[in-house]
Amino acid sequence: MSIAPFVQTPLEVAKKMLDLSQVRPGEMLYDLGCGDGRLIILAAKDIGAKSTGIELREDLVERAKTEIKRLNLEDKVKIVQGNFFDVNISDADVVTLYLTSSANERLRPKLEAELKAGARVISHDFKVPGWKPSAVYNELLGHTIYTYRVGEQL
Numbered sequence: 001m002s003i004a005p006f007v008q009t010p011l012e013v014a015k016k017m018l019d020l021s022q023v024r025p026g027e028m029l030y031d032l033g034c035g036d037g038r039l040i041i042l043a044a045k046d047i048g049a050k051s052t053g054i055e056l057r058e059d060l061v062e063r064a065k066t067e068i069k070r071l072n073l074e075d076k077v078k079i080v081q082g083n084f085f086d087v088n089i090s091d092a093d094v095v096t097l098y099l100t101s102s103a104n105e106r107l108r109p110k111l112e113a114e115l116k117a118g119a120r121v122i123s124h125d126f127k128v129p130g131w132k133p134s135a136v137y138n139e140l141l142g143h144t145i146y147t148y149r150v151g152e153q154l
Ligand SMILES: C[S@@+](CC[C@H](N)C(=O)[O-])C[C@H]1O[C@@H](n2cnc3c(N)ncnc32)[C@H](O)[C@@H]1O
Pocket: 001, 002, 003, 004, 005, 006, 007, 008, 009, 010, 031, 032, 033, 034, 035, 036, 037, 038, 039, 054, 055, 056, 057, 060, 082, 083, 084, 085, 097, 098, 099, 124
């Protein structure tokens, strides 16, 4: 079931999210509700991370797959078509979100159960209710990026 509409994170904001996540080459990034795949593609292309996007909408999955193929990133970037609540993300070093506050609230128990200490959760515009961010970035006009570090917010 979709718990957020498709709205793209602007590229400049996506780059800043990756910057704030401190994702490193070889680390694993998940984008929950990956839309057209821009975050998972940038993480692999610009940083050399491995990434997985999970997306319900078939048209967006196809769009992302076409771009991943065009950029020859198939060895680094994976797309799962489905509900992110059904996918285990315990190997994540970084999770990116652009959903809603209520979606983040519903995701919180899954994130707490599956993520390892030191994993970073980076959320565009919406807080994870009940968690304390380690940083809040709002220098890109009209956008706020919340950074959380698992093990530090509880
Ligand atoms: C606001 S868009 C963000 C897209 C992308 N992450 C970005 O930042 O550009 C949210 C996406 O989440 C997807 N979505 C919503 N609920 C979902 C669910 N339960 N499982 C997988 N994808 C979902 C929507 O189809 C939409 O593409």
